[in-house]
Amino acid sequence: MRRHTLGKLLQHVHVNGPLSRAALAERMGVNRSTILALTSQLAAAGLVREEPPTDTTGAGRPSFIVLPQSQRVYVLAFDVAVDRLVAARVGLGGPVLDRRETPRTRAGVDLDTVVGNLAALGEELLAAAPPGAVCVGIGASYCGMIRPGDGMVRYGPEMGWVDQAFGAELERALGIGLPVAVGNEAHMGALAEAARGAGTGSQNLIYLHGDVGVGGGVLVGGKLLGGDGGYGCEVGHMVVNPVDGRPCLCGSQGCLEAETGEHALLEAAGRADGRTGRQAVRAVVDDAAAGDPAASAAVARIGDWLGIGVANLINLFNPGVVIFGGMLRDVYQVAEPQVASRIKRHAMPVSRDRARLRLSGLADDATLIGAADLGFAALIADPLRSS
Amino acid sequence: MRRHTLGKLLQHVHVNGPLSRAALAERMGVNRSTILALTSQLAAAGLVREEPPTDTTGAGRPSFIVLPQSQRVYVLAFDVAVDRLVAARVGLGGPVLDRRETPRTRAGVDLDTVVGNLAALGEELLAAAPPGAVCVGIGASYCGMIRPGDGMVRYGPEMGWVDQAFGAELERALGIGLPVAVGNEAHMGALAEAARGAGTGSQNLIYLHGDVGVGGGVLVGGKLLGGDGGYGCEVGHMVVNPVDGRPCLCGSQGCLEAETGEHALLEAAGRADGRTGRQAVRAVVDDAAAGDPAASAAVARIGDWLGIGVANLINLFNPGVVIFGGMLRDVYQVAEPQVASRIKRHAMPVSRDRARLRLSGLADDATLIGAADLGFAALIADPLRSS
Numbered sequence: 001m002r003r004h005t006l007g008k009l010l011q012h013v014h015v016n017g018p019l020s021r022a023a024l025a026e027r028m029g030v031n032r033s034t035i036l037a038l039t040s041q042l043a044a045a046g047l048v049r050e051e052p053p054t055d056t057t058g059a060g061r062p063s064f065i066v067l068p069q070s071q072r073v074y075v076l077a078f079d080v081a082v083d084r085l086v087a088a089r090v091g092l093g094g095p096v097l098d099r100r101e102t103p104r105t106r107a108g109v110d111l112d113t114v115v116g117n118l119a120a121l122g123e124e125l126l127a128a129a130p131p132g133a134v135c136v137g138i139g140a141s142y143c144g145m146i147r148p149g150d151g152m153v154r155y156g157p158e159m160g161w162v163d164q165a166f167g168a169e170l171e172r173a174l175g176i177g178l179p180v181a182v183g184n185e186a187h188m189g190a191l192a193e194a195a196r197g198a199g200t201g202s203q204n205l206i207y208l209h210g211d212v213g214v215g216g217g218v219l220v221g222g223k224l225l226g227g228d229g230g231y232g233c234e235v236g237h238m239v240v241n242p243v244d245g246r247p248c249l250c251g252s253q254g255c256l257e258a259e260t261g262e263h264a265l266l267e268a269a270g271r272a273d274g275r276t277g278r279q280a281v282r283a284v285v286d287d288a289a290a291g292d293p294a295a296s297a298a299v300a301r302i303g304d305w306l307g308i309g310v311a312n313l314i315n316l317f318n319p320g321v322v323i324f325g326g327m328l329r330d331v332y333q334v335a336e337p338q339v340a341s342r343i344k345r346h347a348m349p350v351s352r353d354r355a356r357l358r359l360s361g362l363a364d365d366a367t368l369i370g371a372a373d374l375g376f377a378a379l380i381a382d383p384l385r386s387s
Numbered sequence: 388m389r390r391h392t393l394g395k396l397l398q399h400v401h402v403n404g405p406l407s408r409a410a411l412a413e414r415m416g417v418n419r420s421t422i423l424a425l426t427s428q429l430a431a432a433g434l435v436r437e438e439p440p441t442d443t444t445g446a447g448r449p450s451f452i453v454l455p456q457s458q459r460v461y462v463l464a465f466d467v468a469v470d471r472l473v474a475a476r477v478g479l480g481g482p483v484l485d486r487r488e489t490p491r492t493r494a495g496v497d498l499d500t501v502v503g504n505l506a507a508l509g510e511e512l513l514a515a516a517p518p519g520a521v522c523v524g525i526g527a528s529y530c531g532m533i534r535p536g537d538g539m540v541r542y543g544p545e546m547g548w549v550d551q552a553f554g555a556e557l558e559r560a561l562g563i564g565l566p567v568a569v570g571n572e573a574h575m576g577a578l579a580e581a582a583r584g585a586g587t588g589s590q591n592l593i594y595l596h597g598d599v600g601v602g603g604g605v606l607v608g609g610k611l612l613g614g615d616g617g618y619g620c621e622v623g624h625m626v627v628n629p630v631d632g633r634p635c636l637c638g639s640q641g642c643l644e645a646e647t648g649e650h651a652l653l654e655a656a657g658r659a660d661g662r663t664g665r666q667a668v669r670a671v672v673d674d675a676a677a678g679d680p681a682a683s684a685a686v687a688r689i690g691d692w693l694g695i696g697v698a699n700l701i702n703l704f705n706p707g708v709v710i711f712g713g714m715l716r717d718v719y720q721v722a723e724p725q726v727a728s729r730i731k732r733h734a735m736p737v738s739r740d741r742a743r744l745r746l747s748g749l750a751d752d753a754t755l756i757g758a759a760d761l762g763f764a765a766l767i768a769d770p771l772r773s774s
Contacts, residue, residue, distance in 0.1 A: 204615045226705070228742075232591075234702040234703060234705075238702055239698065239733050242628070242733075252733045316622065348618065
């Protein structure tokens with residue numbers, strides 16, 4: 001019980017940043033003396049610190065501020081996207097303290113290479129950490145379907161992975177005695193946007209993540225939709241164009257990913273110059289914004305399919321907010337008219353009136369921050385066990 | 388607390404039927420003397436009765452059986468489908484005690500006519516109830532989008548209803564001092580199938596209901612997916628054929644409902660003889676089963692689109708079970724090969740391997756039984772208040 005309450009307090013400070021004891025007491029529904037007892041324990045464990053109030057002008061007794069020990073307590077967070085590997089030290093409270101990024105060459109998409117590269121980045125980060133700082137967990141987000149519990153990649157079509165023991169291998173390669181918690185990149189993005197980004201306050205949220213493919217994370221009643229095995233939310237493989245749709249890497253045809261992903265955009269724009277990846281996508285989007293006809297037509301085409309997909313999701317989930325992340329963040333900024341038009345045409349009025357459309361608030365860090373939160377989960381479940 | 392525990396016990400008996408005190412103690416995680424105290428109170432209120440055990444051969448002390456007072460305690464349940472109105476007295480524990488059904492003529496789809504007809508059926512049922520029987524609630528299922536709380540029909544395209552105060556009007560017309568709880572028909576079907584039908588034991592369930600249109604009810608983690616306003620699960624308006632799809636009553640095009648509903652089937656089968664409704668659908672299905680080429684082609688076409696829709700739902704929800712109800716129960720029995728083929732082609736292997744496909748276990752009563760459970764909800768929340 002005490003452990004649960006300590007964790008709840010730490011979670012408040014982790015997600016919301018500095019909070020006064022009074023604010024914590026109100027949010028947790030307990031009195032100030034309980035808060036004092038809890039913060040003392042967390043402070044003694046080096047997880048939070050307290051500062052005298054700066055604002056003493058208000059009515060009533062000024063209340064001490066409780067802050068996360070962001071420099072001292074951190075996790076390693078990894079983000080495996082189709083065209084880049086990111087590793088970071090992320091502090092309690094969410095700040096990115098240090099960061100390494102490397103493009104993932106097409107030559108090295110096998111498990112050993114990816115794990116080796118990530119472990120090397122992780123070791124650099126650990127070596128660069130200041131004395132006294134403590135790594136309390138490891139989280140990773142991956143662009144594929146992840147088995148809950150052990151971080152097995154069941155299916156990652158962009159990298160050709162089927163049943164690869166990614167979590168276990170990364171844990172072994174890092175060898176620092178901490179487990180690696182792995183989640184799907186778009187699931188992680190959804191949770192991060194709900195906690196700190198464009199979806200705060202919403203219990204029913206859809207996060208769409210454009211990498212090379214398209215992933216989705218859906219919160220229903222405040223919880224990530226897992227389904228029976230944890231493999232739900234495969235928004236990118238919703239078929240929207242079954243009759244003459246583009247072939248999809250998954251073997252199907254006309255999937256939302258096939259119609260709105262990077263390849264579809266570049267091909268529609270006639271960019272056969274071999275450039276791929278995020279820079280190539282941004283170039284098309286920028287050209288469209290500048291009025292280039294071919295780029296504009298390509299973005300409009302992708303926006304049209306994206307709008308059909310979003311309309312379907314609005315009908316199915318009646319969300320409060322739909323968030324565009326990753327490459328779709330760039331695309332949506334130019335394709336907004338097509339998306340809006342399709343939603344108007346295909347989504348039920350009572351549901352569409354309620355759905356706000358938003359750009360990712362954490363931008364390219366959404367999936368990384370989600371992975372970091374996964375790494376912090378064990379500490380927050382039981383704050384006095386680790387650290 | 389006591390109220391909550393009483394309700395929990397009553398819910399067990401309501402959903403599972405007769406249970407021994409020992410079984411109740413085990414399911415509720417309390418000891419037998421607590422069960423005895425609870426059942427005494429429920430028995431004194433006339434909600435359950437107890438019978439001596441019939442099987443005394445087992446080891447240990449034989450345990451009394453607790454049964455719902457199904458003949459004494461009942462609700463009025465209404466089911467408003469596109470082509471029929473059903474009213475029933477449903478007893479605690481779920482049995483349909485008495486039932487009236489009337490076709491709804493196209494001439495009378497306005498609110499006043501529908502409410503008047505339902506109220507007349509309800510009065511007949513009340514008048515025919517045996518002396519001493521007590522009506523404890525009223526529930527109704529409706530083929531459209533319902534505002535939670537007050538039973539307002541926000542949108543019922545098949546009947547041309549927008550913002551019609553159905554729940555309030557039916558309550559007024561019945562005038563027996565009980566509120567009318569209203570839910571969407573497919574939502575009600577999903578809950579009923581989960582409690583007593585083909586979905587028992589599954590926390591992640593999809594129920595597809597074919598009326599004239601197609602509705603859906605989705606359980607995520609054991610709870611009905613409501614979304615931000617209670618308008619989620621609009622499976623029938625998921626666009627599957629946006630390019631050259633059939634127009635839909637909702638104003639969109641290529642909705643799952645437009646491609647798989649009654650009109651699509653009858654038209655594909657070349658049945659332009661004016662016959663519509665469930666009998667006409669069954670005639671096509673029967674002819675297809677008997678080898679009639681036009682009927683077979685029509686069922687195959689509908690099965691193809693249905694399979695695309697189900698594949699999408701498997702990718703999005705990773706369900707444990709998908710249930711075909713209403714007119715889709717008939718269609719699926721013949722169209723199963725097409726549905727299976729589309730699922731194989733479009734659904735992710737890790738999700739599709741897990742999804743069992745089932746016919747509705749409650750058949751044409753699924754939505755009615757769901758409505759009855761809605762009517763029982765207030766009693767189960769606080770068993771000693773009413774009755």
